[in-house]
Amino acid sequence: MAPPPNGMHELLEQLETLEKTANLSASINDVQNAIDLLTAARAKIANDPQTAPITLAKLQGPLRSTLEAAQKDIKPVYSGLNKYGRALDKKFKDKPLPPTSNDALSSHPQLINRAIAMHLLREGEFDVASTFIREASQHPPQPEPTPNTPHPYNNLSWEKNMADGTFNSETLQKQFHEMYHILHELRQERNLGPAIEWARERSDVLEARGSNLEFELCRLQFVCLFVGHGVDADDDDLMEEVPLGPMQAWEYARREFGGFQRRYAREVQQLMGAMAYWQNVVGSPYRRYFYNDAAWEEVATSFTREFCSLLGLSADSPLYIAATAGAIALPHLLKLQSIMEKTRTEWTTQNELPVEIPLPPAYHFHSIFVCPVSKEQSTDANPPMMMPCGHVIAQESLDRLSKGIRFKCPYCPGESHPRDAVKVFL
């Protein structure tokens, strides 16, 4: 087994030397000594002017050596920094700065700025966002030409975006303000009110998306009422014969659950069934609906997802996901780069990276179709085609195999005519 990587320990040790001993404090003391020598000599001469020549002559040697000490005492700082510098070089010897030759972004500074503004807004950094939007509109960036975009597209300015509404920071800010308000009420205040109100206003849209959010929120409200927090349940109520909680929950269900009967009949039934166990829900089979600590976080997450999706945005900041994916990809791209330099080859595929980047599963958002015959990814020009037997190959492979007449599927005995193949969407 290889020894464990020592991380930043060596550099931290070198830094400790610099902080503790190899710094300028010794030289400062030397200079103070020189001041003391001079002050003492001055006092002596002031006291007895006759001694001036001899005092001054005697001062020469000690003053010189004190000042030389001041110079000498800087040496450890110098050598300490040198040592640190060598350790730094060693640490990053195999981690060169990635080449910037493939920078396709310099020609789109406005798009980067817009992405940053949206990132700041969605992260709830409203003040920073407004500072940034002000600074960026006062000093719009200058696009630089890149190999792929020699004539940068300059008319996509913020002003235009603001005007045509594709980027309206105020609207977006209002929207994210609302999102953070609702999330705050959910997470910190345990108040479902604003979230339920939000979901109810968009009931149709959410239903069309197959979202359970509204029901989940209402179910949690029911649970809250039942177990007695969320409303101002006085301690006295808990002592009563018929607790207020289950009563209120019952009331709530009668009032609100009517609309859910069609889609959530089974879930509503379960909740109603639990009413029978109101005296001992903890010991009942319904316990998991009532004591689920993760429930709040779950509805908060699903609320964030729906909220962003309705704006056409992904739930996590794309800038964050892309920058992280980039950092994961860089070592692989670097390896590729050095191999290409050694073998003096260049990318043969303009549109596709020449190397596979292994990203964690959470970074896969779309299904990928790679044609099993040609090993190429499908594109709009070369879409996946399903033969009647249910196997899928790319259009170009289909054309090549069939030559326009009946042919046998390469993966099963099924025979078909190319016109029977249908385009599929992944």
Added chain:
Amino acid sequence: MAELTTTKLNAESHLLLDQPLLRMPYELSRRNQKNAQRYVENGTKDLLASLSTTTKSASKSSAPDATLASLDSMISKMQGLKRKLGGLHEEEMRIHKSNRARLQHLQDLYEVQSLVDVKYDEWSRVRLSRLLVDYLLREGYSESAAHLAASQGIEELVDVEAFVSCHKIERGLREERSTSHALNWCKENSKELKKQNNMLEFELRLQQYIELVRQGHEQGIRDVDMEDGLDGSNGISLTGGGSIGGGEQKLVEARAHAKKYLSTSGDFELMGRAAGLLAFKPWDNVEPYTSLYSQSRWNHLAHLFLTTHHTLYSLPPRPLLHIALSAGLSALKTPSCHSAFTASSGNASSSTTSVCPICSTELNELARNVPYAHHSKSLVENDPVVLPNGRIYGRERLKGFNDGLGTERGYVRDPVEGLGGRKWKEGEVRKVFIM
């Protein structure tokens, strides 16, 4: 197994973006140490010289007041030196403290083993904030940068001050058309610049010369005659000044300037062109003089300064955010992201999938020109089925969606088409084979 290979975090190879984080404080420390050394050396030389003069004069005449006054001045010089060193010491410790925070931040990554660990997520968010601050500083949005750094509590991990002073110099060149800040900077860093054979100072001096000549020509439209102009073009000489107009005065100054700062370069071809400026006026429109007179040279100087500055501090020429994003956009991009057809996965139209970050408004246009990721194997949901309209879904997800939608028993709807779309009998859903 496959999961393990894609989620394992190797900190050692993961730190490609982080070298500048440590380079900057190191370079600043070195500069600090050099300044201290210079102060002490000069102070020593100065003091020992004063002391020997004072000793000499004290032995000759016995005027105690003069001796005491000299001693007082020596003491105050030493106090001045101590104050300066004290300032540098404070700066030194401040840099070390910030450097410690940076090393610790990087060390934190070594404690994380997996890319799906929530600790990696937190670390990566700090990194993004760092990259954003770096980007904002480079673009000159210093206020936003400082604001973001403060709000995220990462002041120790970013170099706001260094960039602010860098931009002051850059703006001096680009907007105020003044070389003074930039020349000061060259002086402060003269040793390193010499080591790199850097041309910045020469270019700045050349610009000063060009400006002097320009002023000379502009002021002297009337009083400079052709003879003097021709005389100038024969070479740089101080003897050419015959008439006494204000414009001519400037041209004399220009020649002196050239002799002092430019003649040592050894670039005779350039010297010839520079000399030619004396003969050709800014409005003559003759190359190569027009380019030398051009105002765009100021942008060139600003750019040259930035490059020099970034090289000196080992900063990459482009923002790190560009590097991270270029790689990330490609790693995430699929042919579906800019397809004319809605993908069945990663879209915004149903609540069963998460919106793909490349398809999201923020990055979609930006990713248009980058290559998409390479895949050697298909990646599809488990148990894929196809609807009569050609859309493919994992059986589980299709069921989840239809349950959520409350589709009538025995029927299915397409998540992309939603409630308003078509519905099919369950029997029409077919199994599909993706190899």
